[in-house]
Amino acid sequence: MLEHAASGEAGFAETAPPPRFEAAAPAPRLRIGLLNNMPDTALVQTERQFRRLIGGDVELSFFSLASVPRGPLARAHLDRFYAPHTALASAGLDALVITGSEPKAARLDAEPYYADFTGVVDWVAQGTVSTLFSCLAAHAAVLHLDGIERRPMATKLSGVYSCATSRVHPLLAGLSPVMPVPHSRWNDLPEAGLLAKGYAVLRRSDAIGVDLFVRDASSLMVFLQGHPEYETDTLAREYRRDIGRFLDGSRDTFPDLPENYYTDDAAAQLDAFADRARRHRAPALHADFPAMDATPPRPAAWQDGAARLFRNWLALVAANRALRMASEAVA
Structure with missing residues (x-):
């Protein structure tokens, strides 16, 4: 019997070795860029705020517009840690965050950096999976894309406001239907004007208007009038x-x-x-x-929601990147 077993005879049929499965290569880390246009006094703080929200599981690179006026200390920091905006197209980014800047001119198209900024907006529409525009950057982007003019307010809007979900969207998955969000701005975008141009308003408030809205085309554009990235102070x-x-x-x-x-x-x-x-x-x-x-502020009740919002955004970027890569592979 031992001989038969060894030779595969007398009922001991030889079987093929089990198939070997190659482990799928892990998806490459997301490559996210931050185009930081904040003034010198808030440059490093803004960098820190968005670095915290984006997290350490991505490759995060920093970029700046050369046309934003800078003092010598900020220029030295930018020269050491940032690339110029002209390097965006060759950086292999999956997504980009673009911050606002403190307004200096009555009209956005009169700001010294506006021409460079609009060139970036035109590029991200095709060159990234998604772009997130913060506050004044959102105002400048919709002005360039669809001619939607911001409206000056009588006084500065400053504080933390309850903003309610107005439309179901993956960006808001797992978030409460009403969330506190910091706002700090002199201008506002008309909700009716955004809707008329095909933007989807995801979160708003009767007190302050639109908080979060999107434009979903070949690249998902996310617009924030508020500042969920703000720290407590x-x-x-x-x-x-x-x-x-x-x-x-x-x-x-x-x-x-x-x-x-x-x-x-x-x-x-x-x-x-x-x-x-x-x-x-x-x-x-x-x-x-x-x-x-x-004179302490109240606890920063918005920060958990801000972290979830950014996790949702990064998950959308990863999913949409996978779809784009699959489509390119088939083509």
């Missing part, structure tokens, strides 16, 4: 900056306190300082501004 730092500008005469009106942001005790202290500053306006008074740790 970002609005406080902006408020302090704007008070300094009032005290030194750079702006005519005292800034409003950010809404739904400070604790009640902090708001009372800041309101008392505001009354004093309006009566005795002087640059030296800035030294008496209440300390940041003495």
